[in-house]
Structure formats: C-alpha cells, structure tokens
Amino acid sequence: MNLGLKVADKGRHATWLELFYDLIYVVVIAKLAHILVAPYGDALTLAGFGKFFALFLPVWWAWTGHTMFANRFDPDDATHRVLTLLQMFGAVLMAIFITKAFDKYAVPFALSYVFVRGVLLIMYARVYVSNPELKSVSGRFLCGFSLGAGLWLISVFVPPPYRYALWALGLLVDFATPWISNRILSKVSVHASHLPERLGLLTIIVMGEAVLSVTTGLSDATWSLSAVIAAVSGFLLIASVWWLYFDALEQSLMGGEYKSGQLAIYGHLFVYLGLVTMAAGIQHAILPKIPAREIGWLISGGLLMFLIPLQFIHGLRITGRGRHYFISRNIILDAILVALAVYTPAIGASQTLVLIAVIYTIYVIIETRYGLMPVIHKQQETEQ
Numbered sequence: 001m002n003l004g005l006k007v008a009d010k011g012r013h014a015t016w017l018e019l020f021y022d023l024i025y026v027v028v029i030a031k032l033a034h035i036l037v038a039p040y041g042d043a044l045t046l047a048g049f050g051k052f053f054a055l056f057l058p059v060w061w062a063w064t065g066h067t068m069f070a071n072r073f074d075p076d077d078a079t080h081r082v083l084t085l086l087q088m089f090g091a092v093l094m095a096i097f098i099t100k101a102f103d104k105y106a107v108p109f110a111l112s113y114v115f116v117r118g119v120l121l122i123m124y125a126r127v128y129v130s131n132p133e134l135k136s137v138s139g140r141f142l143c144g145f146s147l148g149a150g151l152w153l154i155s156v157f158v159p160p161p162y163r164y165a166l167w168a169l170g171l172l173v174d175f176a177t178p179w180i181s182n183r184i185l186s187k188v189s190v191h192a193s194h195l196p197e198r199l200g201l202l203t204i205i206v207m208g209e210a211v212l213s214v215t216t217g218l219s220d221a222t223w224s225l226s227a228v229i230a231a232v233s234g235f236l237l238i239a240s241v242w243w244l245y246f247d248a249l250e251q252s253l254m255g256g257e258y259k260s261g262q263l264a265i266y267g268h269l270f271v272y273l274g275l276v277t278m279a280a281g282i283q284h285a286i287l288p289k290i291p292a293r294e295i296g297w298l299i300s301g302g303l304l305m306f307l308i309p310l311q312f313i314h315g316l317r318i319t320g321r322g323r324h325y326f327i328s329r330n331i332i333l334d335a336i337l338v339a340l341a342v343y344t345p346a347i348g349a350s351q352t353l354v355l356i357a358v359i360y361t362i363y364v365i366i367e368t369r370y371g372l373m374p375v376i377h378k379q380q381e382t383e384q
Helices: 016-037 046-072 078-100 106-130 132-155 162-180 182-187 194-220 225-253 262-286 292-317 321-342 349-369 372-383
Strands: none
Touching (some): 016 046, 016 078, 016 194, 016 262, 046 106, 046 194, 046 262, 078 106, 106 132, 106 162, 132 162, 132 182, 162 182, 194 225, 225 292, 225 349, 262 292, 262 349, 292 349, 321 349
C-alpha cells in the first residue's frame, strides 16, 4: 500500500477512475441546473437562486474533497478504487434527492452527503495510519472534516430552519479546515499539472451543461428567427469562454507554483457557478419563460462570476505595465456586462445575448492575440 505524496510524480495525468468519477457529476450538475432552468413561478427569484447556490456548495465540495485527496495521495490500489466507487454511489444519491433537498428529501440528501464525506474520511484515515510522516496533514483533515460531516449528521434530527443552519455551519467548518492548515499544506504542495487538469476537466463538464442548454432551448422553441440567432449566439459565447479559459490554463497555469492550491480551488467554485448560471440564461434567452430582467442577469452575472476569479488569478501572474493594461481592459468589460444586464428589459433578452456573445468574442481575440497570452509567453521566455 503506497499512501505517500504524489505531488512530485512527473508526467502525471488524471486516471481513468477520476474520469469515471467526474462522469457522475454530469448528472448531479444537470439536476442542479434544473433549478435555474425551470424555476418555480413565472420569475427566477433571489430565493430561487439562493437555493441553487446553497445546494451547489455541497456538490462542489464533495467533488473537491476526492479531487484534492487524489491529487496528493491516490494510491490507485483496490481499496482506493472501491472507496472511490462508494463516493460515486453517494453522489448518485445526492443527484436523486437534490431538487427537493429543501423539501421532502432534506434528510436523505443530508445522509447522502454524509456518506460521501464519510468515505473520504476513511481515505484520510488510511493515510494517517500508514504514513506517520503525513499525520500532521491527514490528522487535520480528519478532525476538521469529521466535525463538518458530524454537523450534517446531527441536522437529520433537527427540524428546519435549524437543519439548514447546521448544513451551513458544517460547510463553513469544512471550508475553513484547509485555510487553517494552509501553512502545513504549503509544505506539501499540490501537484502542479494534475490540479489544473482536474479543475479543467470539471470545467469541461459544466460547459457541456451550457451546450445542452442551447440544444434543449432550440429543440423546445418554435424555430423562430430570434430563437435561432439566440442559439447561435449562445454557442458562440460558450466557444469563446472555452477558447480563452483553456488557452490560459495550458499556458499560464499548467506547471505553475500552487503550494496549498487554495486560490485555484476556491476561485473555481465561482467559475463553475458562473458557467451553470450563464447556461441557464442562454436557455431562457432562446425560449423565454421568465422576464427579460432575470435572463439578462443570469447571462451577464454568470459570465461575471466566471470571469472575475480568473481575472484575479491571471492578474497575479502578470507583472509590470502589462498588469495595469490587463486590469483596465477587464474593468471595462465587467462594466459593459453589468450595463447590459441592467438594460436587458429595454434591449430584449435574445438581443442582449447576441451583444454579450459578440463583445466577449472580441475580448477573447484581443486577449489571445494582443493582451493576456502574449504577455504570458513573454514572461515565460524571460523566466527561462
């Protein structure tokens, strides 16, 4: 049984088991997106988005928990595979109960999450027992994550709204555990190429939900000219998002220095949230079922949630005058997206989608040919 650190393994990539693991989250994320795509009532309320956000957090954290364990350890033995498959089964249960997790399925959803986290605790317990040199790392995770899962388990016996307060407290404990342990985790840095690859793979999965929103919206629409234009614009926007994200991922992030990996991990929470939100907005723009105001904020707000953490991460990588120009360009883009969201009722939902797709595509061309990517290439040449 080899439960030592894997962060120094060169040429390491995601395993077939990890890809299979990600596949389960295709289903979970699709069920989550349904909350935004088919909101209750005739408008997407703030409470509806809050429900989506609150359920997205445990789903993302369940995926992150296994991903970070595998990034540092991943013995890839039979026991690890069985434990991973058990986590996958727990994620399937979460998908079954998630759309009514604040209703009649609150208890089974909570127990499904506790099951996923409990299996992760067994994984860390194996490291704790088998590798004394890593007890300072695995021990902290065992303590913090046990407390977080314990609060979720206690919530089963507590009526709402206190049940949901315990969910939030449990997640807060879980999120705080890596931050409190940041000094120790920085000494056992995450794998420099495996982590961005894993983050990128989940991004691809979430982008798949965005593509599905285009096909679903168009298949249910009457194939009017406005619906077709909105669908084409939606696909153009998704393609542009993919282009810049993965160009920057490969050139700027692969092989970088991550230490504990906290910035990349927590930043991607909003990347994923933004993509799912934007996907819902695209589907509503193709087949409007809610007011234009909500559609505008879903598309622009989702794109902003996706962009801002990446702008911050890339801004840290750029030095000198290039950083000043990069920040200025992105402030202008962000302001335009906010303005388009505000004026969507006057412009129209499908027209707003067209404008956002065109503007963001121009932005990607600028950053790829004249902005972010040339600066990154130049800095890499200087460092070499």
